[in-house]
Amino acid sequence: MKNSFTRRFMYEVLSNIKFIKYGIKNPKSLKCENMLSPLTGRFWSYRYQDVCGIESDKYLSEPYFYNKLEAKVNDFDLNKFLDHKGYISNILNSNTILSIANCISGTIYDGNNDVIELNDLIVLLEQSEPNVEFVIKRSIGTGGGNGVEIGSANHVVPFLKNYFNAKYDFVIQPVIMQHDGLAIFNPSSINTVRVMTFAYNGNVFPVSTVLRMGNGGRIDNSAAGGISIGVDNTGKLRDFAIDHDFKKYYQHPGTSIKFSDGYFIPYFNELLKLVKDKHKFLKSHGIISWDLTVDNSGKMSIIEYNAGWGEINFHQANNGPIFENHIKHISCINK
Structure with missing residues (x-):
């Protein structure tokens, strides 16, 4: 429903x-x-x-x-497939995070798309170095960070067993590195760049960008206690961030970094070009919300995207009327 x-x-x-x-x-x-x-x-x-x-x-x-x-x-009608994390790499072809394991309909596939048994996957994870961390997340329904766990093999394996026994689809991925310019705000989380794109008449428009930051935890989602900050069209962060209740923060509550000190999203233009190009793989959808990151070498990764129910509130509370330049087209849609 x-x-x-x-x-x-x-x-x-x-x-x-x-x-x-x-x-x-x-x-x-x-x-x-x-x-x-x-x-x-x-x-x-x-x-x-x-x-x-x-x-x-x-x-x-x-x-x-x-x-x-x-x-x-x-x-x-296509959302259940498009939002399924086990298919993102197949749909987008590149710039996605390779999976260590991908469980679909009770069958687990390894990084080479070969079938692997549950016990063999557990052994594979437990043989990793103690400081190596993984992300396990359900393939559907992880809004607000629900169904997402991050940690070493000892932390992840119990969730792996639970998800498998409950017949959930899920993916296991390595914890990716992020650019120092993103990690600085909350080093314990992957602080993702959220971009909303709007496509019509053969064009793709990035209408709004925010940076989502964790607040002491591992998850950057505002529903999980994180905060978000608007980004202008040059990639510069605005002077304040907001939480889930629109409370404003002029410095990060955990690291005390003042947002007015002039921070920029690294590789901002390249990230916008990436989502404009990738939106063309999703021709059935006019609006996509993308979660992105980039590392120090400039390698860009699409963590996931939302093909439906893509959050609008934190975009407009941070950046203002993000569809201002597209009102005429939107009005025509509803005539």
């Missing part, structure tokens, strides 16, 4: 009720305008601009984004 009409309709009703209550508590929001959602959109506009400081009537409310844009330009 994840992408059903019923779920989306109920989501829209409940979200708008929540924001109408927010608007009542914040009377100034009644003076705001929203071009695409004139009635309830004003409350969303006020919430976003109250955080990022950019006034505009061209914000997309969260329900509008999911039900009037994403649902119109993405073929959700």
Whole structure:
């Protein structure tokens, strides 16, 4: 039911009720305008601009984004396949993270795509050096960091057994290296570059970029306690980050790094070119959200992408009305 009409309709009703209550508590929001959602959109506009400081009537409310844009330009019948982590390398062909093991429908395949037995995989992992770490994650349904574990073989193997016995599809991958310019904010997590791309009329537009950072833990997702910070069109980080509740941070709460000191995403233009090129492999979908990283040598990796329910809130709260230059096209979609 994840992408059903019923779920989306109920989501829209409940979200708008929540924001109408927010608007009542914040009377100034009644003076705001929203071009695409004139009635309830004003409350969303006020919430976003109250955080990022950019006034505009061209914000997309969260329900509008999911039900009037994403649902119109993405073929959700394909999502279960496209979002399956075991198939990402097959779909994108390059710049993905090679798997040590890939379990699909109860069969485990090794890095050479040969079948390997569970006990042999366990032995393989346990023979690794004690300081070698792995990532195990379920192939479907890891939103918010759920179903993702990082650690040595001793930590990962119990989850491997549980996932296999529960008949989950999953992948096991090495922990990849990240550029020093990304690791500096929270060294214990892979701090990923999230880019949203919007494709139409044969063109691919990177509409927003944020850097997601862990906050003392291994996961950078905001639902797991991480924070995100906006990135401008030159690759420079903005002066503040936000958490899941839109609380603002002018320095990293763990490492005390001041964001206003002028930090940039390394290889920013190259990362944007990569996702523009790779979006063309996903022609059935107009909107894709990409999780990326790059190492010190410039090697770029696509950790995963989201073909549906790609988070919009932290993009607009960090970067403002990210679809401002595409409102005319979006309006035509809903005529």
